[in-house]
Amino acid sequence: MSYGNFLIESANLFTVFRWNNTPAIIRFTESDNIYNTLLLSLFIFSDEDKTKVVNILHNKIYEAIPKIILSDISLETKNQIEKKGKDIWEKTIDQTYKELENTLDINLSEKLLVKYEFDEETQNIIRLINLLASKKEALINERVFPEYYEEPRLKNEKKIQKINVKDKEMIEELADELLKISCRLVTMIRWNKNHRNIKSSVSSHSFLVFLIAYILALSVNLDKNEIYEIMACAILHDLPEAFTGDVISPTKRKVEGLEEIISEIEKEFVQEWYNSKSILREKTLKFEKYIYYPFNDNYGKFVRTADLLAALIECYLEISTGNQNSYFVNSFKKLKEEINDISPLDVSEILKEIEDSSSIHL
Numbered sequence: 001m002s003y004g005n006f007l008i009e010s011a012n013l014f015t016v017f018r019w020n021n022t023p024a025i026i027r028f029t030e031s032d033n034i035y036n037t038l039l040l041s042l043f044i045f046s047d048e049d050k051t052k053v054v055n056i057l058h059n060k061i062y063e064a065i066p067k068i069i070l071s072d073i074s075l076e077t078k079n080q081i082e083k084k085g086k087d088i089w090e091k092t093i094d095q096t097y098k099e100l101e102n103t104l105d106i107n108l109s110e111k112l113l114v115k116y117e118f119d120e121e122t123q124n125i126i127r128l129i130n131l132l133a134s135k136k137e138a139l140i141n142e143r144v145f146p147e148y149y150e151e152p153r154l155k156n157e158k159k160i161q162k163i164n165v166k167d168k169e170m171i172e173e174l175a176d177e178l179l180k181i182s183c184r185l186v187t188m189i190r191w192n193k194n195h196r197n198i199k200s201s202v203s204s205h206s207f208l209v210f211l212i213a214y215i216l217a218l219s220v221n222l223d224k225n226e227i228y229e230i231m232a233c234a235i236l237h238d239l240p241e242a243f244t245g246d247v248i249s250p251t252k253r254k255v256e257g258l259e260e261i262i263s264e265i266e267k268e269f270v271q272e273w274y275n276s277k278s279i280l281r282e283k284t285l286k287f288e289k290y291i292y293y294p295f296n297d298n299y300g301k302f303v304r305t306a307d308l309l310a311a312l313i314e315c316y317l318e319i320s321t322g323n324q325n326s327y328f329v330n331s332f333k334k335l336k337e338e339i340n341d342i343s344p345l346d347v348s349e350i351l352k353e354i355e356d357s358s359s360i361h362l
Helices: 003-014 030-044 050-070 075-085 088-103 106-112 120-142 146-162 168-187 202-219 224-236 258-275 278-292 297-320 326-342 348-357
Strands: none
Touching: 003 030, 003 050, 003 202, 003 297, 003 348, 030 050, 030 120, 030 168, 030 202, 030 224, 030 278, 050 088, 050 106, 050 120, 050 202, 050 224, 075 088, 106 202, 120 146, 120 168, 168 202, 168 278, 202 224, 202 297, 224 278, 224 297, 258 278, 297 326, 297 348, 326 348
């Protein structure tokens, strides 16, 4: 499987819904959940060595790969499978990795299909982050459907209580503040003035941007410091939209000066947010340039290319599923041109693979 086809397959995570056998106020997709854990990991491990942070964030992608193929299976079902079949679930996951390794471009599989190991404290913090993200999902939906979410939320909290890590109270407080914001991105649907067959939230889009930017960085063998910048920027580039809403580029550029005013408003909103809590201010100041100037410098070129490629794939999803709105065909063409103009590396093969996969000739 080539790079372009793998990215198309990765968009399956837009439609893998969590808690799928229960009613919900907010239906979290797997890509939404991954984005939330990426954001928490970036902030909570912000004082760690950059190589370590890159490896932690890499593992989020590695662990998500089987779900691209298998869809999601609830934790309770997994537990029951493991009780009845012992190691059968692990064999299922291993088989999925082997299948992907046999079909994925060898240069990509050698770098992507790697799982990094960490010390016990780090592993426990990673587990805590995953549980805190799931707890937030349950808490939101429990407000209307307590009969479905109270029990899993209580089980989740018991697991959280058993985890013993340094600065646990700080981690939980920071996660709570971050999830309040990132869950806004979960509820924001992109291209929202147009009918969508496959909807993508801003958080899902940010996950895909992260994945694409990381794959582009791997393809040209950037060092860990450069990859760290690309990863941080990809995670944070749309964070201001949690405060301003999704103001599309054509609107921003409708009249001269509007884009600059919106940028000022974004800064004011973000600063007001992080100044409200000392724990946020200390962490966010480290990432300001990625939030305010996501497309600057070398890291910005990769993230901007990934941002446009993610939008291109979203257009592809609409075209390939029969959406008759010409807006997506026209946007596809414009995005291709813009990507070719700004990309720091040759992505013509990726573009060709995505276009060839479309159900109509573009």
